[in-house]
Every structure is written in structure tokens, then in C-alpha cells.
Amino acid sequence: MCDRYCANETTVASQPHPAATPERAPLRSNSFREYYEALFAAHGPQHWWPGRTSFEVIVGAILVQNTSWTNVEPAIERLRREKLLTPRAIECVSLPRLEKLIHSSGYFRQKAKKLKAFVKFLRDEYQGSIAKMARAETQTLRPQLLAIHGIGPETADSILLYAVGHPVFVVDAYARRILERHGHQLHFVRDGKSRPLNYEEIRQLFERELPRDPRLYNEFHALIVQTGKRYCRPKNPICGGCPLKTFLPNEIAGPTSLTEAPSTISPSSTSLTSSNSSASVPA
Ligand code: SF4
Numbered sequence: 282m283c284d285r286y287c288a289n290e291t292t293v294a295s296q297p298h299p300a301a302t303p304e305r306a307p308l309r310s311n312s313f314r315e316y317y318e319a320l321f322a323a324h325g326p327q328h329w330w331p332g333r334t335s336f337e338v339i340v341g342a343i344l345v346q347n348t349s350w351t352n353v354e355p356a357i358e359r360l361r362r363e364k365l366l367t368p369r370a371i372e373c374v375s376l377p378r379l380e381k382l383i384h385s386s387g388y389f390r391q392k393a394k395k396l397k398a399f400v401k402f403l404r405d406e407y408q409g410s411i412a413k414m415a416r417a418e419t420q421t422l423r424p425q426l427l428a429i430h431g432i433g434p435e436t437a438d439s440i441l442l443y444a445v446g447h448p449v450f451v452v453d454a455y456a457r458r459i460l461e462r463h464g465h466q467l468h469f470v471r472d473g474k475s476r477p478l479n480y481e482e483i484r485q486l487f488e489r490e491l492p493r494d495p496r497l498y499n500e501f502h503a504l505i506v507q508t509g510k511r512y513c514r515p516k517n518p519i520c521g522g523c524p525l526k527t528f529l530p531n532e533i534a535g536p537t538s539l540t541e542a543p544s545t546i547s548p549s550s551t552s553l554t555s556s557n558s559s560a561s562v563p564a
Pocket residue numbers: 459462463508512513514518519520521523524525526527529542
């Protein structure tokens with residue numbers, strides 16, 4: 282079983298940020314384009330996702346569920362030291378040893394099982410080759426990833442975008458919070474009843490408004506996370522120093538509100554239906 286993996290899985294699907302590429306596609310949506318340009322001008326390229334190989338990115342995407350990246354780094358480092366950052370090695374290592382090595386990332390028993398489930402999927406469907414997996418159509422691969430034990434939409438989309446370079450926008454609680462605070466309608470109304478848009482609907486909103494460019498999605502999501510962490514906190518957002526403050530709706534960005542926008546949503550209400558939504562992702 283363990284000798285059925287392809288040996289060379291060392292290429293990360295890293296994409297240069299769109300602003301660095303001469304032929305970058307124009308953005309279609311004014312507001313989304315302006316958000317992106319303002320964020321990029323303020324923060325520059327984010328160089329996501331940290332990882333030396335596509336498989337390492339996938340491991341990171343699973344380990345960062347419900348924790349911060351600072352707790353994931355030591356786990357990745359231990360796996361690297363033990364030469365376990367390959368699909369074959371993860372499938373061959375014993376579950377107790379794997380649990381011990383990734384202990385720092387929290388929920389280590391569940392996450393060890395998720396890593397095992399992913400590499401089993403990779404062997405069963407793609408002969409253990411991430412390169413083969415990467416060549417699958419997005420509409421085939423995404424449902425396959427979502428069917429793996431412990432892989433929710435945000436993790437699946439992080440794998441698709443950051444590990445294998447598919448044009449899938451990664452949505453998280455930061456994106457939802459920023460859009461809501463800037464007056465975007467994130468509720469679906471039918472027959473007089475209203476409900477919040479779910480993860481899929483917000484992902485489709487981004488993908489409708491932006492060209493299907495994985496380099497753009499890569500950078501934009503990373504910039505959103507940076508903004509959420511530095512400025513757009515669940516309570517007491519720091520609008521005064523935020524690159525997006527000029528885009529606040531007039532009723533919010535009044536003279537008394539520039540340094541603190543009303544927290545119209547509670548931390549719990551920003552959660553999306555994703556296994557990663559509370560995670561603090563790599564900086
Ligand atoms: S901190 Fe304020 S200006 Fe920045 S994204 Fe959040 S609501 Fe907008």
C-alpha cells in the first residue's frame with residue numbers, strides 16, 4: 282500500500298500576486314476591485330500559502346482548522362524533521378505517533394484521522410499523486426474533497442486554491458464581516474423571510490464579481506485575512522487605520538465613527554458553515 286505513491290510531489294502551486302503580473306485580468310466589480318486595490322496598496326503581496334510543497338499546504342490546511350497558525354507551525358516542523366511530509370509517509374506512520382507529532386495544533390486525534398483520510402483518498406482516486414489530483418476538473422475534485430472525513434468547504438477550497446491552483450475563492454468569517462460592515466446585502470430574502478447567505482452563496486458572490494483567476498483569489502483572500510486580523514475585529518474594529526475605511530457606507534463612516542465602526546454582528550454570527558471559519562490562518 283505504502284509504495285504506491287508517486288515520489289515527486291514537491292511543487293507548490295504558488296501563484297504570483299496579480300499586481301506583479303503584467304497581463305493581469307481586469308476586475309469586473311467596482312467595489313470588489315477597489316477593495317482589492319486598496320488592500321494590496323496597503324499590505325502588498327502576502328506570499329500565501331506558506332509551505333514548501335503542495336502536500337505541506339494540504340497538511341497545513343487541515344491542521345489550521347479551529348486554531349491559529351502559530352500552533353500549526355511546530356506540528357509541521359515536527360513532521361518535517363521526521364520526514365513525514367509526504368502522502369506515503371503519512372499513510373505509513375502509526376496513528377498514535379502522528380497524533381503525538383501534531384499535538385500542538387489541537388484536536389490532534391481528529392486531525393490525525395483527517396490526514397489519514399486525505400492520503401487514503403489520494404491513493405484510491407489519484408494513485409497517491411497530487412499532480413494527478415491537480416489535473417482533475419474543479420467540479421469533480423471539489424465534491425470529492427468535501428466527501429473526505431473532516432474536510433469542510435473552507436478546507437477544501439484552501440486545498441483547491443493554495444495547493445493545486447484551482448480558481449476557487451476561499452471564504453471565511455473575515456470576508457463575511459467586512460462585506461456586512463460595508464453594507465453588502467448578505468441575506469437571502471424569499472416570501473418575506475430572510476436568512477443569512479451560507480458559505481457557498483458567499484463564495485459564488487466573490488466568484489461572480491471577480492475574474493476566474495487563482496492568482497487574484499490567492500492574494501485577495503490573504504489580504505482579507507490580514508485586514509480581519511489587524512483591523513476588522515469582531516468587536517471594536519480599528520477603522521481609523523484600515524485601508525478600507527474610505528469604503529464604509531456614509532451612515533457608518535460619519536465623523537464620530539471613523540475610528541470605530543459599529544459592531545453590527547456578533548462574533549458568533551460571523552461563523553460560516555466551515556471547519557476553518559474560526560481559524561487564524563497563516564501570516
Ligand atoms: S475595520 Fe472598519 S474600515 Fe476596516 S474593513 Fe472593518 S469595518 Fe471596514
